[in-house]
Amino acid sequence: xxxxxxxxxxxxxxxxxxxxxxxxxxxxxxxxxxxxxxxxxxxxxxxxxxxxxxxxxxxxxxxxxxxxxxxxxxxxxxxxxxxxxxxxxxxxxxxxxxxxxxxxxxxxxxxxxxxxxxxxxxxxxxxxxxxxxxxxxxxxxxxxxxxxxxxxxxxxxxxxxxxxxxxxxxxxxxxxxxxxxxxxxxxxxxxxxxxxxxxxxxxxxxxxxxxxxxxxxxxxxxxxxxxxxxxxxxxxxxxxxxxxxxxxxxxxxxxxxxxxxxxx
Amino acid sequence: xxxxxxxxxxxxxxxxxxxxxxxxxxxxxxxxxxxxxxxxxxxxxxxxxxxxxxxxxxxxxxxxxxxxxxxxxxxxxxxxxxxxxxxxxxxxxxxxxxxxxxxxxxxxxxxxxxxxxxxxxxxxxxxxxxxxxxxxxxxxxxxxxxxxxxxxxxxxxxxxxxxxxxxxxxxxxxxxxxxxxxxxxxxxxxxxxxxxxxxxxxxxxxxxxxxxxxxxxxxxxxxxxxxxxxxxxxxxxxxxxxxxxxxxxxxxxxxxxxxxxxxxxxxxxxxxxxxxxxxxxxxxxxxxxxxxxxxxxxxxxxxx
Numbered sequence: 027x028x029x030x031x032x033x034x035x036x037x038x039x040x041x042x043x044x045x046x047x048x049x050x051x052x053x054x055x056x057x058x059x060x061x062x063x064x065x066x067x068x069x070x071x072x073x074x075x076x077x078x079x080x081x082x083x084x085x086x087x088x089x090x091x092x093x094x095x096x097x098x099x100x101x102x103x104x105x106x107x108x109x110x111x112x113x114x115x116x117x118x119x120x121x122x123x124x125x126x127x128x129x130x131x132x133x134x135x136x137x138x139x140x141x142x143x144x145x146x147x148x149x150x151x152x153x154x155x156x157x158x159x160x161x162x163x164x165x166x167x168x169x170x171x172x173x174x175x176x177x178x179x180x181x182x183x184x185x186x187x188x189x190x191x192x193x194x195x196x197x198x199x200x201x202x203x204x205x206x207x208x209x210x211x212x213x214x215x216x217x218x219x220x221x222x223x224x225x226x227x228x229x230x231x232x233x234x235x236x237x238x239x240x241x242x243x244x245x246x247x248x249x250x251x252x253x254x255x256x257x258x259x260x261x262x263x264x265x266x267x268x269x270x271x272x273x274x275x276x277x278x279x280x281x282x283x284x285x286x287x288x289x290x
Numbered sequence: 291x292x293x294x295x296x297x298x299x300x301x302x303x304x305x306x307x308x309x310x311x312x313x314x315x316x317x318x319x320x321x322x323x324x325x326x327x328x329x330x331x332x333x334x335x336x337x338x339x340x341x342x343x344x345x346x347x348x349x350x351x352x353x354x355x356x357x358x359x360x361x362x363x364x365x366x367x368x369x370x371x372x373x374x375x376x377x378x379x380x381x382x383x384x385x386x387x388x389x390x391x392x393x394x395x396x397x398x399x400x401x402x403x404x405x406x407x408x409x410x411x412x413x414x415x416x417x418x419x420x421x422x423x424x425x426x427x428x429x430x431x432x433x434x435x436x437x438x439x440x441x442x443x444x445x446x447x448x449x450x451x452x453x454x455x456x457x458x459x460x461x462x463x464x465x466x467x468x469x470x471x472x473x474x475x476x477x478x479x480x481x482x483x484x485x486x487x488x489x490x491x492x493x494x495x496x497x498x499x500x501x502x503x504x505x506x507x508x509x510x511x512x513x514x515x516x517x518x519x520x521x522x523x524x525x526x527x528x529x530x531x532x533x534x535x536x537x538x539x540x541x542x543x544x545x546x547x548x549x550x551x552x553x554x555x556x557x558x559x560x561x562x563x564x565x566x567x568x569x570x571x572x573x574x575x576x577x578x579x580x581x582x583x584x585x586x587x588x589x590x591x592x593x594x
Contacts (some may be wrong), residue, residue, distance in 0.1 A: 029433060030380035037422045059415065064523045069429065069464050072370065077529050078461030082424065083459075084528035089423040121414055125421040127376075128339045167339050170353050 032066040039074060040082045041122070049074045060080065077111055093127035094134050097163050100155040101138070108148055112141065123245040128167045135160050151207055151217065154200040158208070158228070161196035165232045170194060174233075185269060195231040204228045204241050207287040231274055240272055291348075292351040292515050293482030298403040300453045300485065300517060302377050303401050305592060306367060306559040308585045311520075311565040312336070317358045319577060320366075327581065329367040329401070329516075331561045333360065333376045334394050339535035340387070342419070342496075349390050363398050369518070369559070370400040371487075375445070377438055377455070378409035378428040382419075395450050401558070402517060403485040404454035407438070407475070430474040441444065442483035454485040454517050459495050459533040468562045472510035479515040485556070486511075489520040494543045496531045504546055521547060521584060535565040538573050538580055544587065551591040560584045 035057065039046050049056040053071045062070070073079055095102050102109055118138045135156055141147050173193050183189060189198060192248065196268065199206065202221050210217040229240045269275045292300070297551075307328035310316055320326055337356055338349045370405070374387055408425035426433050438455075445453055455478055457471065469477070478484055488511070497504035521544070525535040539562070547560070562580050564572060 029437070030586070033380055033409060034414065034420070037412050037420060038425060040422060040426065060294050065466055073462045076462060078463065081461045081528040081530045081532065082426075085532070086423045102384055121418070122344055122421045122423050123419055124340065125410065125423070126340055126342075129341070129503070165349070167352065192440075232346065265434065 028063050028066060031060040031062055033072070034063065035060040036073075037069055037073045039070065039079065040086045040217060041117070042243065043083045044074055044079075046074045046079060046083065081134075081213065085189070090122055090130075090179075093130045097127060097133070098156065098159045100208075101152060101159050103211060104149045104151045104155050105147070106149060106216075106217065112138070114277075115141075128163060131160065131163060141242060149192075150219065150221075151202065151211075154198070154202065154204075155211065157198045158200075158204075158236070161198050161230050162237060165194060165230060168194075177276065182279055189275045189277060190268070192230070192233050192276055193229065194233040195229050195274045198228050198230065200226045200228065202226075208239075211265065229272075229274060231272070233273060238272075240268065242268060247263060292479060292485060295422045296452055296482065296485055297556075300556050300558070301557055303452070305557065307588055307592075309369065309561040309580055310561045311371060311561055311563040313564070315566040315569045317362075317394070318467045319574065320362065322574070323578075324365070324424060326365070326578070328499045329363060329369060331369045333371050333373055334391060334544060335372055335451065338390075339557045340374070340541060340550045343384065343386050353498065359398065359406055368398050368400050369561075370394070370398075370403040371456075371561075372403065372405045372480045373410070373425075375405040376409045376411040377405055377407060377441055378434065379411050380409075380437065381413055382409075382410075383441070383444075388445065392450070399426075400451055401451050402452045402454055402485075403458055406458055407457045407478075408458040420536050423425055424523050425458060427458050427462055427464075428580075429464040429465070430469045430471055432468050435469075436475060439478065439483060440480070441461055442481070448485055452517065454487040456489050458494055458516065459489070459492040461499060461532075463500055470510070471509055476510075479512055483584050485517040486515045487520060488513075488516045488550070488554075489522075489533075490543045490546050490550075491520065491522040491533055491539065494540065494546060495524055497532055498531045499528065504542070505549060508550050508553075513550055514556060516550070516554045517556055517558050518561045519547060519550075519554070519557065520563055521580070534568075534569045535563050537564065538576060539583070544583060548590075549585075551587060560588055 039049065045056065049071065053067065056065055066157045087133065094113070101203065105112060116134055119132055119137065123133070135249065138147065138152070138156055142153055199224055203224050205228050206221060207217050227242045227243060309329040309331050310319075310327045312330055312332040316330070319328075337359065357506070370391070372391060374380055374384075375391065376583045395403070406425050408427055410422045410425055412420050414420040442453065442455075455475070458477060470570050475486060479486060493504050493507055496502070497507065521539045522533065522535045523539050524534045525536050526532070527534060529588050534564065551557070562577070562584055564577065
């Protein structure tokens with residue numbers, strides 16, 4: 027078990043510059059939690075003083091931020107100067123578990139939502155951008171062919187019967203005009219901070235292959251009774267013409283089957 | 291020297307020439323120029339999301355990525371360069387992951403399979419899986435050698451193609467190791483369970499940062515065991531020269547390759563690696579120039 031403890035200690039040090047500093051100051055206390063041989067203890071107290079350990083700590087931060095910044099770019103930029111503090115809080119709370127990009131952004135998303143619920147996030151756009159980007163990634167990382175295969179024999183949509191959103195689509199609620207917000211971040215900028223609040227919905231879809239984003243008009247929005255970014259069911263909703271025209275509404279009967287196959 | 295069994299397996303693999311490691315930019319490059327490379331190296335881990343041991347549907351493939359692979363597999367030989375085996379982890383083995391690799395071997399017929407002489411996966415203090423977010427180097431000790439040899443024996447029972455271990459980049463210098471890196475690598479090879487993937491840029495990076503002679507390293511290493519070579523670029527970062535795959539290969543790396551080529555009779559290919567985030571400043575011509583340079587060196591030493 028000694029080698030395992032050595033490896034765990036090394037990983038903990040790489041993940042924490044403050045732990046490195048603590049080890050430099052007091053090796054006995056800092057390494058007390060690890061069952062190490064004298065040689066392993068010597069190695070850790072030596073390498074923690076090497077320039078390469080600083081490089082490793084920096085690489086750790088760089089590599090760990092990559093999935094978040096790559097897959098949630100608008101969200102990260104919307105956080106502005108607060109991003110650094112929030113990412114440090116997140117890392118202090120959550121170890122890097124598995125090296126999987128999708129899992130890491132979902133964990134960061136959960137953390138960020140907790141901070142939003144506590145009114146600890148300043149950006150007025152972070153909530154909607156997080157929902158938008160998590161939805162986009164869920165679609166782009168998810169299976170598509172199996173879902174479409176299961177929908178192949180679906181009966182034609184009947185406007186008098188309950189319907190649901192296509193499993194390869196997600197509904198996202200915006201608190202500001204989505205067109206203005208998304209265009210601003212796509213240009214590398216940010217929308218004006220005084221952009222008026224205006225609730226709106228967009229539907230993201232990969233049903234046709236490439237990602238499509240459809241902004242629902244006001245009338246359709248009024249009919250929506252579901253605001254989650256997860257797949258939604260609308261058993262009570264009247265048929266939304268735009269969604270039906272886009273092929274994004276399905277008959278309700280297939281809901282359980284396709285939800286399971288979508289891996290959600 | 292390679293084991294008789296491994297030599298036999300390698301004898302059945304024709305030398306290929308020049309390859310490139312897949313990244314999101316590569317499909318576009320191959321579409322524009324199908325003859326750009328002689329083989330394609332892929333990191334299988336990048337083609338799926340792994341929901342972890344115990345998940346109902348553990349490996350969910352990225353369909354747009356596998357579509358590309360399915361399209362290219364008929365005309366271009368594939369080799370696998372995984373990042374998830376974590377060969378050096380002291381208390382981590384993942385049968386489900388190995389089984390997934392085996393299934394991909396069946397599907398794509400990888401000529402050979404490689405992974406790194408390092409570890410990334412450990413158990414946290416609370417018993418959960420923890421990822422190091424990087425390939426962490428190992429001390430070259432007898433204990434580690436025996437552990438990895440045992441793991442390679444187990445892998446050999448599952449993976450159907452020759453397995454290559456890649457020399458790691460290390461920014462640390464562990465004191466009081468039982469042996470040198472070359473002794474360690476040679477011992478792994480002589481145990482008969484693997485051949486070598488010699489990453490010339492890792493060697494250059496280590497030699498530059500730790501002040502040793504890369505040519506002496508090549509002299510000490512059993513170069514007959516080298517089946518694949520990686521070349522890449524890097525740069526200064528956080529106080530050291532790093533293996534960032536950020537652009538063209540430094541001149542000393544090409545010189546090391548030239549030096550080693552006559553001594554690598556089992557070499558099957560030279561693979562160029564770059565990170566796609568650097569592609570905008572590197573460009574198509576930049577990639578092509580690196581591949582052409584590698585091909586000139588290959589052709590200068592091979593008659594195929």
